[in-house]
Amino acid sequence: MAAVVVISDTIVRPETSEDGSERVKTIHLTPWDLFFLRTEYSQRALIFPKPDQETHIISQLKSSLSVALKIFYPFAGRLVKNHNQDDETASFFVDCDGGSGVKFVHAAAKTVSVSDVLEPGYEYWSEFFPSNGVESWQGVSEPLLAFQVTELKDGVFIGYGVNHLVADGASFWSFFKTWTEICSTGFDRKTMPPLSLRPWFLDGVDYPIQLPISLTASSPVGGVVSSLQKKIFRFTSRDISELKAQANGEVFCSDEDRKISSFQAVLAHMWRSIIRNSGLNPEEVIHCKLAMDMRQRVNPPMDKECFGNMVGLVTATTTAGEMLNNELGWAALQLNKTVRSQTNEEFKRVCENWVKNPEIPNGLVVNNSLVVASSPRFNVFGHDFGWGKPIAVRAGPGIAGHGKILVYPGTEQGSMEIHTSLWSHVLEKLLADEEFLQHVVCMC
Incomplete structure (x- = not known):
């Protein structure tokens, strides 16, 4: 028997009123948008405490969502695909003018508790999310944003799916903050x-950018994912301070710009530990790919709050042997150098080359790579619809492979949560690695 029962599945549209504001009707897509064309919708969830019985949460959420969509109107649009039969190419843009709305699913799982859904490997996990298996190119018919609000025995589970072509994490959480403030x-x-x-x-x-038609729909994804396991690790503020001090002490750098950040130190610790327990040949090339916000790195800089997708995927590269023959500070410095290399000129060069020879991956992570998404700067625990702040943040189901890492702030001030997807045999060794566990707590 399914754990979740769907009560209603509706479309919420932006509130309508004549306020004289002008809206952009068409959003053209950039190379860094189209890179995500064949990836699944980003699915995440926040789990909240249960409101009192007199709170009509569904009507409140829907009405406040409608007002929030009046501001963040691109989410209510649809993707448009134009097929040029003369040269078998296709182009895409976001039509913001239709007011098509977002998907809103109301569901219930009254016999399921918060502790149940937070258990590792919970059997019915995918039932709490609204966009399972939906890829970004399907935004031509699917809503660009979808929510599922599931009432639990002792809490509320809000899962969402967002099309990465229209917005990145920074824009989504800005929208979510506005929605919670309107509601509360x-x-x-x-x-x-x-x-x-x-x-x-x-x-x-020239835009819209013309893509070979073969790149504009899904293709079979290879690889076996049945032996993957997910695990969440917590770094306390003390753990982070110790790792940062260790990394900077090993680098001996007086240049302030080259100082190792807290995030770089934590990520270097994860990277080295995973490689140490992966059994790779010393000559094997390894990568750590970081999703970076480029708003302030382009010239002229963009508004920090500007809406859209401004994520550039940058890569630190070395070999397994080189990684293990060096200390934490060396690994952190490779990440630091990669971040600092992302100038306006470099970003422009990469984008121009992509237009000439576009590549659109399917999203499966390969054995020798870590792919790092989300950010400890996202204030995911600061949102409150009026019933209290979130209890937990979780990643949803979707295509994933070994080495997928999501980073969030922790519930405690100054802490971080690292959500990982790893091969079972690597994770087993990682959980027995005393050097790794010295600075981390396994949550679930």
């Missing part, structure tokens, strides 16, 4: 500035 405290339109949309970046590139 009401809304004064005069206090909210109009949405700042990301401007087009590459001069001299």
